Amino acid sequence: xxxxxxxxxLLDNIQLTDTQRAAGASCRESVIGCLxxxxxxxxxDNANSLSVGSWGKFTRIRPPRDVDVLFRLPVxxxxxxxxxxxxxxxxxxxxxxxxxxxxxxSTNIKxxxxxxxxxxxxxxxxxIPAFRLTDGRxxxxxxxxxxxxxxxxxxxxxxxxxxxxASTEKNTRALIRMMKCWQGYCSVDLxxxxxxxxAVNFLKQWQHASKSMVYYDWMVRDYLDYLVQQKNTYxxxxxxxxxxxxxxxxxxxxxxxxxxxxxxxxxEGKEQPYNAGDEWQKIFGTDxxxxxNG
Numbered sequence: 001x002x003x004x005x006x007x008x009x010l011l012d013n014i015q016l017t018d019t020q021r022a023a024g025a026s027c028r029e030s031v032i033g034c035l036x037x038x039x040x041x042x043x044x045d046n047a048n049s050l051s052v053g054s055w056g057k058f059t060r061i062r063p064p065r066d067v068d069v070l071f072r073l074p075v076x077x078x079x080x081x082x083x084x085x086x087x088x089x090x091x092x093x094x095x096x097x098x099x100x101x102x103x104x105x106s107t108n109i110k111x112x113x114x115x116x117x118x119x120x121x122x123x124x125x126x127x128i129p130a131f132r133l134t135d136g137r138x139x140x141x142x143x144x145x146x147x148x149x150x151x152x153x154x155x156x157x158x159x160x161x162x163x164x165x166a167s168t169e170k171n172t173r174a175l176i177r178m179m180k181c182w183q184g185y186c187s188v189d190l191x192x193x194x195x196x197x198x199a200v201n202f203l204k205q206w207q208h209a210s211k212s213m214v215y216y217d218w219m220v221r222d223y224l225d226y227l228v229q230q231k232n233t234y235x236x237x238x239x240x241x242x243x244x245x246x247x248x249x250x251x252x253x254x255x256x257x258x259x260x261x262x263x264x265x266x267x268e269g270k271e272q273p274y275n276a277g278d279e280w281q282k283i284f285g286t287d288x289x290x291x292x293n294g
Contacts, residue, residue, distance in 0.1 A: 002273050005292035006280070007216040011174055013287040014061040014181050023122035024055065024067045031100065031118055031125045035071050038099040048072040052128065052154045057161045059176045059196065063184070066117075070128045070138065070154055071096075078131045078139075087147035089113055096129045113143030114150065137239060153239020157196075160238045164200045169210045175199045175219055178284070182257060185285040190250040197235040198246075202226040217268050217276075220283075221261040228254050257283050 016024070029045035036042045053068030054060035073092070081088045093111035100118055101109050110117045118125045130138040130152070137156075139149040164172040176199045183190055202223050203209040231248040260279045267276035277290030 001214075002271075002292045003215075003217045003268055004213040006273075006277070006289055007174075007178075007213050009292060010181070010280075010284060010288045011177060014177060016060055016062050016064060020062060020064050020122075024060075024064065027118075027120045027123045027125050028055075028067050028069050031127055032069065032071060034100055034103045035096065035127070039074055039077065050154060052157070053126070054180075054192065056154065056158050057173075057196065059161065059173050059180065059192075061177050061180050061184075064123055066124045066126045068126045068128070070130050072132050072138075073129050075131065087143060089141035089147035089149065090143040092129060092141050093143065096127065100127075113147075114140040151240050153237070156239030157237070160200060161196060164203060167210070168203050169212075171209060171211075171219065172199060172203055174213075174216070175203065175223060178216075178220060179223065181284050181287060185287075186253050186257065186283070188250050188253045190246075190254075194235055194244065194246055197237075198227055198230055199223065201235070217261070217265045221258065221265050224254055224258040224261055228258055 028049075028051070032047075032049045033043055033045035036044045036047055040048060048071060050056065050070040050072070051068070052070050054065065055067055055069070073096075077092070081092055084091060090111075090113070093113060093116055097109050097111040097116050100116065101107070104118060107119060109119075114128050114130075115126045116129065118127065128140055130140045131149075132138055133151070137151050137153045140152050142148050142150045161172060161176075176196055179195045179199065180192055182188065183192065183195060206219070206222060206226075208215045208218060228251060230246055231251045232246065234243045234245055236243055260282050264276045264279035264283075267273070267279065273291050277288070280288045281290060
């Protein structure tokens with residue numbers, strides 16, 4: 001019972017507030033409205049866009065991070081830039097940046113493939129200008145190596161999380177949110193996208209994947225154990241199967257967290273909630289209650 005209450009309180013403490021969600025949505029809509037006006041001659045604050053990253057997958061946590069949104073550029077824009085010489089992708093980003101800069105004149109907007117960053121006081125919006133392909137995937141602008149297009153499948157990424165969430169009785173997003181909390185609190189050099197991919201892969205083979213919150217102490221412990229074993233292996237982007245090497249920069253902190261999670265689980269089993277809480281707080285900070293309330 002104490003495990004369920006403890007982890008329920010952690011998840012409550014790291015979810016965005018209603019005010020934060022509204023502020024993030026407002027920033028997103030403002031940026032999309034500006035770009036729709038520039039490229040499509042409409043004032044829609046939602047058309048030609050797709051929420052991606054943690055906002056599209058509903059894995060966002062607080063403290064708030066950037067709002068990621070894809071903006072679908074017209075096909076005519078692709079053909080217009082194909083006629084140019086030089087780094088076409090950089091030029092596209094600079095054009096998008098210019099449209100935004102004319103609206104947000106006092107904002108330091110930055111463009112660096114594949115995003116244009118628009119900082120607001122509440123949130124920064126990371127816009128990904130992209131061209132939709134006939135198969136539903138996207139060309140995104142990479143400015144390295146004299147410019148190139150990279151194929152991404154954001155809808156497949158979103159679907160992978162949703163499918164895993166459905167098959168695990170809503171444990172997938174909870175695990176991802178908790179491990180992003182650890183990532184932030186302990187400054188773990190592990191990309192959020194990689195946390196998502198390894199969490200999905202872990203839950204596919206974990207025998208308790210569909211169990212209740214009573215198993216969340218074991219879920220954190222066993223995920224960290226799984227993660228440590230993945231050092232220097234590859235994960236693959238949904239839809240495009242792009243291979244990404246996880247490296248091992250994060251291994252030391254993952255091993256430290258694993259040792260603490262093992263201790264915490266032992267204390268939970270011995271009904272020593274204070275001692276367990278001390279260990280959990282070394283992983284998650286004070287968003288994790290030292291003693292469950294309830």
